[in-house]
Amino acid sequence: xxxxxxxxxxxxxxxxxxxxxxxxxxxxxxxxxxxxxxxxxxxxxxxxxxxxxxxxxxxxxxxxxxxxxxxxxxxxxxxxxxxxxxxxxxxxxxxxxxxxxxxxxxxxxxxxxxxxxxxxxxxxxxxxxxxxxxxxxxxxxxxxxxxxxxxxxxxxxxxxxxxxxxxxxxxxxxxxxxxxxxxxxxxxxxxxxxxxxxxxxxxxxxxxxxxxxxxxxxxxxxxxxxxxxxxxxxxxxxxxxxxxxxxxxxxxxxxxxxxxxxxxxxxxxxxxxxxxxxxxxxxxxxxxxxxxxxxxxxxxxxxxxxxxxxxxxxxxxxxxxxxxxxxxxxxxxxxxxxxxxxxxxxxxxxxxxxxxxxxxxxxxxxxxxxxxxxxxxxxxxxxxxxxxxxxxxxxxxxxxxxxxxxxxxxxxxxxxxxxxxxxxxxxxxxxxxxxxxxxxxxxxxxxxxxxxxxxxxxxxxxxxxxxxxxxxxxxxxxxxxxxxxxxxxxxxxxxxxxxxxxxxxxxxxxxxxxxxxxxxxxxxxxxxxxxxxxxxxxxxxxxxxxxxxxxxxxxxxxxxxxxxxxxxxxxxxxxxxxxxxxxxxxxxxxxxxxxxxxxxxxxxxxxxxxxxxxxxxxxxxxxxxxx
Numbered sequence: 271x272x273x274x275x276x277x278x279x280x281x282x283x284x285x286x287x288x289x290x291x292x293x294x295x296x297x298x299x300x301x302x303x304x305x306x307x308x309x310x311x312x313x314x315x316x317x318x319x320x321x322x323x324x325x326x327x328x329x330x331x332x333x334x335x336x337x338x339x340x341x342x343x344x345x346x347x348x349x350x351x352x353x354x355x356x357x358x359x360x361x362x363x364x365x366x367x368x369x370x371x372x373x374x375x376x377x378x379x380x381x382x383x384x385x386x387x388x389x390x391x392x393x394x395x396x397x398x399x400x401x402x403x404x405x406x407x408x409x410x411x412x413x414x415x416x417x418x419x420x421x422x423x424x425x426x427x428x429x430x431x432x433x434x435x436x437x438x439x440x441x442x443x444x445x446x447x448x449x450x451x452x453x454x455x456x457x458x459x460x461x462x463x464x465x466x467x468x469x470x471x472x473x474x475x476x477x478x479x480x481x482x483x484x485x486x487x488x489x490x491x492x493x494x495x496x497x498x499x500x501x502x503x504x505x506x507x508x509x510x511x512x513x514x515x516x517x518x519x520x521x522x523x524x525x526x527x528x529x530x531x532x533x534x535x536x537x538x539x540x541x542x543x544x545x546x547x548x549x550x551x552x553x554x555x556x557x558x559x560x561x562x563x564x565x566x567x568x569x570x571x572x573x574x575x576x577x578x579x580x581x582x583x584x585x586x587x588x589x590x591x592x593x594x595x596x597x598x599x600x601x602x603x604x605x606x607x608x609x610x611x612x613x614x615x616x617x618x619x620x621x622x623x624x625x626x627x628x629x630x631x632x633x634x635x636x637x638x639x640x641x642x643x644x645x646x647x648x649x650x651x652x653x654x655x656x657x658x659x660x661x662x663x664x665x666x667x668x669x670x671x672x673x674x675x676x677x678x679x680x681x682x683x684x685x686x687x688x689x690x691x692x693x694x695x696x697x698x699x700x701x702x703x704x705x706x707x708x709x710x711x712x713x714x715x716x717x718x719x720x721x722x723x724x725x726x727x728x729x730x731x732x733x734x735x736x737x738x739x740x741x742x743x744x745x746x747x748x749x750x751x752x753x754x755x756x757x758x759x760x761x762x763x764x765x766x767x768x769x770x771x772x773x774x775x776x777x778x779x780x781x782x783x784x785x786x787x788x789x790x791x792x793x794x795x796x797x798x799x800x801x802x803x804x805x806x807x808x809x810x811x812x813x814x815x816x817x818x819x820x821x822x823x824x825x826x827x828x829x830x831x832x833x834x835x836x837x838x839x840x841x842x843x844x845x846x847x848x849x850x851x852x853x854x855x856x857x858x859x860x861x862x863x864x865x866x867x868x869x870x871x872x873x874x875x876x877x878x879x880x881x882x883x884x885x886x887x888x889x890x891x892x893x894x895x896x897x
Contacts, residue, residue, distance in 0.1 A: 276450045277317055278302045279310060279327040279335070282420050285438055292443045300326075300447070307331065307398065307421060314339050323457055324450045328438060329419045330398055333372045342453055346446045348378035352439050356417055357388065363432050364415035368393055368408050370401060370422045375436060405429050470706055473718050477537075477556040481506055481519060488551065497556055499532055515541070519552050526635065542632060579625040579638045586622060587771045588764035592756040596623075603751045604630035609703070611688075611748050612726040614755030617798030620726040621686065623753060628682040633722055636681030639674050643695075644687035651695055652711065659713030675708055678721040688748070689727040689734055693741065700744045723748065758795040758802065765790050768799060772806045780809065785820040804879055811860045858893040861886070865895060 278300055280286040286304045293300055305313060310331055317325070318341055325335055328346040336343045360367045368391040369379050376394040383390070391413070393404045398421050405425040408416060415432040416422060426433035468491070471478055477494035479487050485506040495501060500509060507516050511532045518525055518541065525541040539556040583597055603610050604627040612620045621640060628638045646654055657673030674683055685691070691699070702708045703723065707716045725748045734740035758765065766787065773780055782790070795801055808826050809818060861879065868874040876886040889895075 273299050274301055274317065274320055274322050275454055276300050276324045276326065276447075277322050279313070279325055279331055280304045281307050281310070281331055282435070284435070285328070288438060288440065289443055292440050292447070296444070296447075298447065307334075310334055311338055324454055326446050326450055329375055329436070330372050330421060332374070333396070334398070342457075344446050344450045344453065345374055346438050347442050348375050348436060348438070352436070352442065353378050353382040356434050356436055357382070357390070360390075360415045360417055360432075360434050363434075366413050367391070367415045367417065368413045369417040370395060370404050370408075371418050371436065372396070375419075401425055402428075405431065473707060473716070474720065475557065475718065477554075479554050481552045481554060483520075483550050485516065485520060494556070497532070497535075497537060498554075511537075515539075519554075522550070522552070579629055581622050581625040582629045583626045586619070586626065587768050588761060589767065590756075590761040590763045592761045593764060596753055596755060600627055600753055601630055603627060603753065606751070607722055608750045609723040609725070609748045610751045610753060611731070612724065612753045612755060613730065614726070614728060614753075615757050615796075615798055616728050617800030618755040618757060619799060620728075620755060621684065623755065624682070624684040624724045624726065627724060628684075628722070631682070631722065633681050637678050638682045638684065639678045640684040640686060641674050642686040644690040648692045648695070651691070652698065655695070656698070656708055656711050658711040659709075659715075670710060670713070673710065675702065675719055675721060676710070676717055680720055682722045682724060685723070685725045687727060688725040689729040689731060689740065693739075696741045696744050700741065700747060703744075703747045758798040759793075762791040765802065768802060769806055772803060773810070776807075776810050778810050779816060781817050783817065783819045786818050786823055789820045789823055800877065804881075807864070807878055808860055811863045857889070858895065861889055861893060862895055865890075 278289055280289060280302060281304065283304065286302060289302055292298075293302070303313060303317075307330070311334065314325060314335055318339065322341065324342050324344060325339075326344045326346065327335055332343050332345040357367070369376070370393045371379070373394060373396070376392050379390075379392050382388070383392070391408075393408070395401055395404060401418075401421050402425050405416065405422070406429060409429040409431055413431065415434065416426040417434050417436060418426075419436060423433035423435050468489070471489075471491035472493070474491060474493060477491065477497035479490035479494045479498060479500065482488050487500055487502050487504045487506060490498070490500060490502050498509075499511075500506075506512050506519070511530050512519075514530065515525060515528060522543045522545075523541075524543055525539065527538055527540050530537050530539060537556045539554055541552055541554050543550070543552045545551075583601065586593065586597055588594070600623055610627065612623055614620050624640070625638060628634060641651075641654060643651060653671075653673065655674050657671050657676050660670045685699075698708075702719050706719045708719055709716055731740050731745050731749065735742045735745050766782070769782075769790075797804070805823070805826055809822075812826075813822065815822070861875075864875045864878050865872075868878065872886055879886065881889075
């Protein structure tokens with residue numbers, strides 16, 4: 271602790287000596303300053319400039335400081351025993367006693383009076399200018415003895431009254447010192463957090479500043495000072511460049527993007543408002559035209575690589591309480607920047623929810639990039655996430671390559687099957703989340719990690735943590751907000767809604783018999799919505815009918831490819847050899863239709879068919895289908 275972070279102010283020689291005795295006894299090095307009341311504020315401002323964070327004082331001096339300076343003032347309290355001593359002395363001199371003081375002293379007097387029922391007058395004042403009028407009034411009403419501080423004693427002498435100065439005992443002084451030390455620890459801890467936050471803000475390419483309700487700049491990062499030509503403490507309405515948007519800011523209207531001119535430089539800004547019961551403020555972010563073009567190029571590359579969204583919450587079909595509750599929770603999560611983990615069985619729509627959250631968030635205009643840990647080998651996964659610098663390895667692309675984190679600038683990263691991420695990748699992902707920055711493989715330039723993270727898995731990460739397959743510290747980082755998606759068997763009432771939506775998309779009208787509907791409701795759907803999609807596509811392509819019964823559904827179960835004929839799926843029924851030949855022809859027809867519809871994209875085709883890419887490859891070869 272610097273020896274002037276805490277200082278003690280006194281205006282009385284007696285109090286000063288008592289304070290010094292306590293400091294010597296406790297071997298504490300806290301400066302004590304004694305001067306006239308009229309000099310208190312000048313000395314306080316001087317001490318604040320030199321680094322003082324807390325001032326200890328008492329009575330009127332503490333009240334004066336508290337109303338005129340911004341740092342904390344800890345008051346040396348008046349306790350029961352101290353009040354008892356001065357009242358005993360006053361009673362020995364007179365029967366008509368009055369006490370004059372500031373709120374803290376008067377509160378102690380009232381507490382004593384309630385405990386003892388002693389009769390004496392209490393006169394509370396709020397500034398030193400009132401003291402003389404109060405003393406004069408007491409003199410005119412035949413009071414003989416007055417209790418109070420130094421100024422009260424001086425005025426009492428002027429009006430020929432007995433004066434007894436309120437004393438302070440060692441315990442009260444020690445309590446004030448202890449309180450100040452605890453407060454200083456808290457202040458220093460919060461200041462450290464502010465320094466770290468400001469350092470992180472200064473790493474951002476964007477100019478960022480925070481504006482209060484009166485339009486004053488409360489905080490601004492280094493890029494903001496240069497970009498906006500502003501400093502903390504400036505009034506925004508006095509800045510010519512911001513006059514056009516000032517009304518929107520004060521009226522708490524968000525601005526998604528607007529170009530303004532600052533000294534001939536075009537700046538693209540956005541404004542978001544935040545509020546809680548204690549404070550309302552706006553955050554303004556901005557990029558120069560040049561930086562905006564750079565981010566746009568990254569965004570365009572993202573879109574060229576397919577890193578954009580197609581789904582929103584409006585695309586989620588269902589009216590069951592299970593799905594409506596999770597949608598409601600997901601919308602709440604979308605309003606915050608915290609990481610989200612989505613837990614759900616295969617085919618429950620984890621990416622659908624991830625995209626919907628992105629599109630419902632403040633980052634909706636920026637890229638959404640999805641990556642599947644299970645689909646990428648460990649050696650490649652790291653470079654896909656972080657990118658690599660020029661010359662990072664032998665086969666590296668010239669000029670390097672941005673990774674997922676960089677391509678998702680200001681947007682959302684969706685990491686699916688995160689349960690399959692190798693421990694080596696988990697460590698590096700944890701570091702990115704902690705430090706909010708990263709560098710490309712083989713590079714040394716730090717890049718700000720400005721993205722929202724959504725992860726997903728069909729495995730319970732808590733079990734993987736317990737078995738040592740997943741890092742516990744990373745689990746707590748990514749699982750701050752959690753969504754658990756219901757399986758299709760948990761929302762049977764939505765099945766027909768989903769089917770009608772699929773039929774509508776394909777321009778088909780098919781009705782289902784009661785026994786078919788009952789069968790669909792009772793079936794367990796281990797493949798969830800993806801399996802349901804595959805069944806409906808088979809109905810559309812293979813069977814030219816407008817009414818579906820349970821028997822037709824069982825037949826469709828037999829038409830399914832190899833990995834669809836498991837006992838957990840549709841029940842098998844007996845078929846003749848002629849029927850088998852017919853089914854094989856229908857299967858070929860189905861696969862051919864889907865391959866044509868997906869323009870030969872085997873990944874999309876396998877999803878539509880509800881089979882694995884390996885099974886699709888085998889079926890293409892078996893039926894001699896090119897694709």
